[in-house]
Amino acid sequence: MTVAIQPRQDPVARETLIELRGLRIAYGDVVAVDGVDLTIGAGEILGLAGESGSGKTTIANGVMQILRPPAHILDGQILFRGDDLTAKNAEELRKFRWRNVSMVFQSAMNALNPVMRVGDQFVDMMRAHERISKRDALLRAGELLDLVGIDQRRVRAYPHELSGGMRQRVIIAMALALEPELMIMDEPTTALDVVVQREILQQVRDLQAEMGFAVLFITHDLSLLFEFAHRVAIMYAGEVVEEGPGLVLRDAARHPYTQGLIRSFPPLTGPLERLTGIAGAPPDLASPPAGCRFHPRCPYCVDESSTLHTLQTTVRPALRAVAPDHRVACHLVEQQG
Amino acid sequence: MSQLQPAVEPELVPLSVAASGRQSRFHLPGWLTIVLSNGKARFGLALIGFIVLAAIVAPWVSVHNPTDFNILATRQAPSWHHLFGTTDQGSDIFSQVMLGTRRSLILGFSAALLATVLATTLGITAAYSGGVVDEIINFLTNVFLVIPTIPLLVVISGYLKARGMTTMILVLGLTLWAFEARILRGQALTLRNRDFVAAAKVAGESRWRIVFGEIMPNMISRIAAAFVLVFYIALLVDAGLEFLGLGDNTHVSWGMVLYWAQTNSTVLQGEWWPFFFPGIFLVITVVGLVFLLAGIDEVSNPRLRNLKVPKKAKK
């Protein structure tokens, strides 16, 4: 049975769930997120792609308000339905977390308590948020496991009795327990095999269609996002450099970094030719390059005499729309119009 | 810019200049320069230096014979005449502590060295070899762990005719190695499973070179800490033996002063000096060693070295 890849419906009248305005977060002196504007609409899957050091996990932690010192918010706002999250006190945040927004961490399957049965961990979590009897909580746990494709009887299992993929699904079930409006998934399938990854993503997509929650999907695997997400934002060195519908980026990415990333994936079908990838390595955030942060690695930043080059090396490009739903931060793209 | 020439690497934070021993005019070995450049280590070295100095000048500075009894001068608080006061028998505590420094340092250091060498060799070998060798060494370790130290020492000391320094060192070293061996074995076990050990094996390294050349350098912090711990315990155990009369009676040590202080219930009588002075010397030595450990940490873990490079030093 085949499933057509949905032409991503344009989410015209989507209510904005999360809005980041000019967000800047630093670890001590090092700025990891430097002026990010991003929105996530209700029921939308937003993919956030970037390599290590791009700041994507920091943003996730920021939205969940679980940043711990030395991480702190330097500037900007994180709005949930218009409410500024940074202004909330600890008690309000506690209620907010998991109920409105939940998170599936990287290698979360290792976050399960090894000496507690899976069902009991559900009970723990649910009773922390609502008044519910242990029996009801266990019943609900069973339902949730079934929802993610695990036999209900596994409620009595210990984590080590489950495979990595199953544990990850347990974590996802826990994240869905309180029916949040947004689920953040930070590299949820990176440590898993490709078949298990496919199973989990298939599951999440089915659940999302059924329950209508939004997803912030963070990964370095761009090809996953093109298949899975409605919109994709590309991060590099703490900034968003391109943003738009997944299929638009796949076919017509404008930013040289996005193009380079796409060229870094060897194709499974079609002609086989030598790929060039992207030269160099991600920058040290303690002292990022001046101007456009990608310029040392950019194939379009070579002609030292041109005014473009001066721009690229001194002025940080801003995100500008090249199409109604497609924004790029690049001097060259601006010049080309 | 091709993929084979990632020449546009960002400028990485350079190693602190101190790490490159070649640049020092006096040609100090690299590791020593690193240790010296750490503030905590310098402080530790200063403390230890003070103690070592005390040990060296002791014979000239101790005007009184430490074992002299002087009924007329018993229980005197510190004064210019008796800098550290006197004991219940009228012996000068200053002389006792100063002369005792030498003995305590040598004893503590040697016993710690012996115990640490044993613990390191046996611990890492057990971890790396596994199988029968591991079982044998574990058995040995458990035997030594289970036997209570003081009674064992009592028995051994009771049988030995000569109870000089060497004997004490051997006895202490041979009874104190076991618990550190177990800990070091644990750490070595985690290192053994790391890929770089497999890589060394694949490169053709011999077993001993892997144990001492690849695994051990990663454990220097823990080994140094083991050394300091055994040093401290050795001195205290020695003091205990003195108390039981099984120690080396001919020479004075800090432990001896401490235990005579205890037997004579000096604190109950409001006399703080018999405890304070030997105690403070012991504390200074151990604290000095602990601070020195911070410097050793930096040598053994290169990751800690870069933290000091100030931003303005970067190009």
Add this chain to the structure above:
Amino acid sequence: MSVSISAPLEVRGLTKYFPAGTNLPGRPTSSVHAVDDVTFALRPGTVTALVGESGSGKSTVARLLLRLYDPTAGTILHDGANVTSERGKKALLAYRSQVQMIFQDPFGSLNPVKTVRHHLARPLRIHGLAHGDDVEARVLALLHQVGLNPPEKYADKYPHELSGGQRQRVAIARALAVEPKVLIADEPTSMLDVSIRIGILNLMVDLKQDHELAMLYVTHDLASARYVADTVLVMYAGQIVEQGPAERVLQSPLHPYTQLLLSSVPDPSAHERERIEIHKGLAAAAIDPKPGCRFVDRCPLRIEVCSHITPELVAARPGQSARCHVTAPSPQIREEIHVDSTH
């Protein structure tokens, strides 16, 4: 007329069982069949990809080839000579000068308290390939060869001062130091950033061509296997279930498991995807396997005989074989099925 040249490295019937689950006296009650009857040869100037999920046994195969474990059964042939039970120091050293490995974790495979120079100089010294000043020259040449320029700058660095890609290049340089004939790469790019991976893969392809290396590329990523490999071996639960030329296996697979893998890889250029069945049981660990195909629980093509008789590797097409009663039946099975179906 062609003269048969013995492959630099070949394995026949390679098998490795690990004990699992002990009863009270400590005797193992069951065993994990990590590697079961694996046969292949590595040829100079080619890359053979060993593809499979975690738990398939592929990493164990790599470690067996490196002689880090001893096989339970089977033979390892080095230049035609049987070295399986060779334990002598000199023989082992000679082997290690010919067969080298790049590990998955670039940080873990380098000693954190040693410089890059140490990592490259040691193999040279151990195998007596350079002495005195020569060593430094060789070290710098190796760094240059893997693209770490200027070499002098990198020689003094510690692993934590390098990026992931640089560390992996150092690991490659170390492996090349002894000028091996065989290079085994165990998932060398899976822990690297995406934009760095292609550089390492390209380097591997260049080295294969420039040095006529026989390479084994262990991976779970089919796309990168297609990019670098000439031959593909697919492993499942310890067995090779399909093998053949890379293009053939990946474009027209025989075994249902290969098909499953291909359906699972993200391919954004596809317009449709197969929906896959969720596997509700535990992961396939081959513990005390019964006779029969190990993929039977997940296989959409399964027939009666699959649960009873372990399929053999059969060449259903020239050069391409699979372990499947349905798509690559052996002559006896074909008869049996034919006989059955006529009843």
